Amino acid sequence: MAETEIRPTNFIRQIIDKDLASGVHSAIKTRFPPEPNGFLHIGHAKSICLNFGIAEDFGGTCNLRFDDTNPVKEDITYVNSIKEDVHWLGFDWGGEAKYSSDYFDKLHGFAVELIEKGLAYVDFSTQEQIREMRGTLKTPGTNSPYRDTDVKTNLAAFADMTAGKYKEGECCLRAKIDMTSSFIVMRDPVLYRVKFAHHHQTGDKWCIYPMYDFTHCISDALEGITHSLCTLEFQDNRRLYDWVIENISIDCQPRQYEFSRLNLEYTVLSKRRLIQLVTENHVDGWDDPRMPTIAGLRRRGYTPGSIREFCKRIGVTKMDNMVEMGMLEACIRDDLNVNAPRAMAVLEPIKLVIENYPADKSETLIALNHPNDESMGTREIEFSREVWIEAEDFRETANKKFKRLVLDKEVRLRNAYVVKAVRVDKDDAGNITTVYCEYDPETLGNDPADGRKVKGVIHWVDAKSGTPAEFRLYDRLFNVPNPAAQDDFVSAINSASLVTKKGWAEAGLAADRETHAWQFERTGYFCRDKDSRDDTLVFNQTVGLRDTWAKIGD
RNA sequence: UGGGGUAUAGCCAAGUUGGUAAGGCAGCGGGUUUUGAUCCCGCCAUUCGUAGGUUCGAGUCCUGCUACCCCAGCCA
Numbered sequence: 001m002a003e004t005e006i007r008p009t010n011f012i013r014q015i016i017d018k019d020l021a022s023g024v025h026s027a028i029k030t031r032f033p034p035e036p037n038g039f040l041h042i043g044h045a046k047s048i049c050l051n052f053g054i055a056e057d058f059g060g061t062c063n064l065r066f067d068d069t070n071p072v073k074e075d076i077t078y079v080n081s082i083k084e085d086v087h088w089l090g091f092d093w094g095g096e097a098k099y100s101s102d103y104f105d106k107l108h109g110f111a112v113e114l115i116e117k118g119l120a121y122v123d124f125s126t127q128e129q130i131r132e133m134r135g136t137l138k139t140p141g142t143n144s145p146y147r148d149t150d151v152k153t154n155l156a157a158f159a160d161m162t163a164g165k166y167k168e169g170e171c172c173l174r175a176k177i178d179m180t181s182s183f184i185v186m187r188d189p190v191l192y193r194v195k196f197a198h199h200h201q202t203g204d205k206w207c208i209y210p211m212y213d214f215t216h217c218i219s220d221a222l223e224g225i226t227h228s229l230c231t232l233e234f235q236d237n238r239r240l241y242d243w244v245i246e247n248i249s250i251d252c253q254p255r256q257y258e259f260s261r262l263n264l265e266y267t268v269l270s271k272r273r274l275i276q277l278v279t280e281n282h283v284d285g286w287d288d289p290r291m292p293t294i295a296g297l298r299r300r301g302y303t304p305g306s307i308r309e310f311c312k313r314i315g316v317t318k319m320d321n322m323v324e325m326g327m328l329e330a331c332i333r334d335d336l337n338v339n340a341p342r343a344m345a346v347l348e349p350i351k352l353v354i355e356n357y358p359a360d361k362s363e364t365l366i367a368l369n370h371p372n373d374e375s376m377g378t379r380e381i382e383f384s385r386e387v388w389i390e391a392e393d394f395r396e397t398a399n400k401k402f403k404r405l406v407l408d409k410e411v412r413l414r415n416a417y418v419v420k421a422v423r424v425d426k427d428d429a430g431n432i433t434t435v436y437c438e439y440d441p442e443t444l445g446n447d448p449a450d451g452r453k454v455k456g457v458i459h460w461v462d463a464k465s466g467t468p469a470e471f472r473l474y475d476r477l478f479n480v481p482n483p484a485a486q487d488d489f490v491s492a493i494n495s496a497s498l499v500t501k502k503g504w505a506e507a508g509l510a511a512d513r514e515t516h517a518w519q520f521e522r523t524g525y526f527c528r529d530k531d532s533r534d535d536t537l538v539f540n541q542t543v544g545l546r547d548t549w550a551k552i553g554d
Numbered sequence: 555u556g557g558g559g560u561a562u563a564g565c566c567a568a569g570u571u572g573g574u575a576a577g578g579c580a581g582c583g584g585g586u587u588u589u590g591a592u593c594c595c596g597c598c599a600u601u602c603g604u605a606g607g608u609u610c611g612a613g614u615c616c617u618g619c620u621a622c623c624c625c626a627g628c629c630a
Contacts, residue, residue: 009568010567010568014570033630034630035629035630037629037630067630069629069630070629070630073629073630123628127627127628130628131626131627134626135626136556136626137556137557137626138556138557139556139626141626168628169628171628172628174628182556182557182558183557183558183625184556184557184625184626185625185626187626190627190628191628192628193628194628195628209628211627211628211629211630212629212630213630216630232559232560232623232624233623233624233630234624234630235559235624235625236557236558236559236624236625238558239558258559260560260623265565271630312578313566313567313577313578313579314566314567314578315566315568315578317560317566318559318560319560319561319566319623320559320561320622320623320624321565321567322565322566323565323566323579324566324579324580326565326579326580327565327566327578327579327580330578330579330580331579333591333592337592338592342589344589371587371591372593401590403590412588413588414588414589415588416588418588445588447588454588456588457587457588457589457590458589519591520589521589521591522589522590522591523589524591545589545590546590546591546592547590547591548590548591550590552590
């Protein structure tokens with residue numbers, strides 16, 4: 001596609017440039033560390049493009065690592081979907097995917113080391129007591145009565161914890177740091193908790209699981225990650241990240257840098273809310289084309305290149321942001337405009353009968369697959385006496401701004417003849433069902449010989465050969481730009497986010513299994529949906545064409 | 555005066571030793587066009603949250619304000 005050639009620049013790449021120039025690092029290693037507790041979304045794509053993009057551009061490597069320290073929230077189906085999505089986006093992690101759980105043994109050893117150094121202790125306080133002792137944002141915390149337990153006792157207690165002798169919530173392992181720190185994350189954070197849960201990778205081997213803050217930094221160090229990139233909400237956690245690395249016996253010193261997460265207008269990008277949309281059936285699943293998930297965007301017809309281009313265009317900073325949907329749409333339009341072959345489809349059909357065209361005649365016309373790219377070739381389309389046209393492309397009367405078919409006026413049928421409307425049929429309700437017209441046989445491939453100007457062009461589908469099709473038109477999932485700010489974001493769902501139309505597509509599309517996306521001329525970009533059946537094709541509208549007419553109105 | 559962060563156009567975002575505000579999206583004019591698309595051409599910040607200060611010169615340095623985001627899970 002038309003991906004921008006220029007290499008992105010951002011503060012993280014500048015830090016890496018300096019680290020390389022100063023010799024702090026000679027090779028760069030990053031990682032993309034999702035928790036397998038949901039499907040990847042466009043926000044993850046930003047992180048993926050950042051991490052894998054840096055690895056590519058600096059000749060380094062990027063690991064895919066599942067941050068799987070909380071088995072009760074995770075599932076193997078998510079790890080599989082995540083692998084698929086990262087690959088689909090066009091990135092490769094080289095070799096096997098990593099798991100934080102690969103390091104559970106080592107992590108446990110480091111925990112023991114901290115206990116031996118007097119830097120960690122087993123706390124038997126209740127969760128509520130721990131919360132109270134933590135203090136508040138403005139008042140310091142207080143020490144736990146278990147804080148000064150001797151090393152030997154702690155070692156034994158941790159061994160018992162590991163052996164399953166304590167119930168969930170009965171105790172936990174805490175780091176001994178500083179209960180008065182202004183960084184609340186440093187007020188003796190929990191390192192391990194008891195969970196009698198089956199883990200998708202380690203099975204029932206463990207009944208204690210390490211916390212994120214203890215796991216992530218060590219996993220980074222064990223993998224030799226040089227630059228650990230995460231989102232802004234982890235800025236405070238960086239102090240704990242560094243504390244852990246400094247207080248255990250490990251060589252590597254990865255550095256954490258934080259960037260702002262993506263916010264997109266008219267959708268939600270938090271896993272909690274996306275899960276809710278799926279489980280409460282507000283959408284048809286993780287790959288519903290209205291979802292901002294990678295799977296949803298893929299089914300909607302977005303290409304990997306368009307998503308990568310989007311990530312390039314939005315950049316990486318530390319500023320809170322809210323990106324307009326138009327930015328994403330511009331990326332897929334730019335891609336499909338050059339790569340999608342054109343075709344014709346009528347979404348809301350009325351019949352056009354050409355009265356001076358023989359009823360038994362039929363002819364094969366040649367149409368360009370792309371008006372600006374001859375290399376995309378041509379195709380044959382059938383034409384006969386009756387064709388479908390778009391209901392909105394005909395009016396009995398209209399002002400001159402309406403460049404379509406009007407009674408007693410002419411219009412060009414795309415790739416075919418100029419026709420003139422002469423009369424209409426209406427149903428009992430007064431809706432136009434059929435437009436009768438006359439065609440000018442001399443206008444195939446050239447303008448009228450007498451020099452009269454026909455300024456309108458409308459698309460059509462041959463009624464004799466056309467194939468029935470269902471068109472799914474999508475609008476924004478929410479009615480407000482920032483649904484997440486709503487008390488009840490579900491109430492802001494756009495009830496008209498999916499509109500289905502039954503119409504016709506040109507015959508050639510039924511057999512075409514190769515083409516990934518088309519531009520239905522004058523309508524928009526569409527892709528074939530997996531719901532397509534032999535008797536009815538199903539198309540998802542990826543995005544409409546830019547439409548200045550719609551803005552002007554009439 | 556808890557701490558950590560961020561403020562450049564409607565949106566995203568360059569701007570790195572202080573030297574006179576990139577680019578993209580959107581928008582607005584005009585041209586081409588058998589898609590009201592595409593493409594092409596032009597316009598779109600005397601000003602960088604705000605008030606002062608230093609300087610020949612400040613988006614960049616200093617000081618004071620203001621606004622917004624994050625942190626009190628045995629979630630990540």
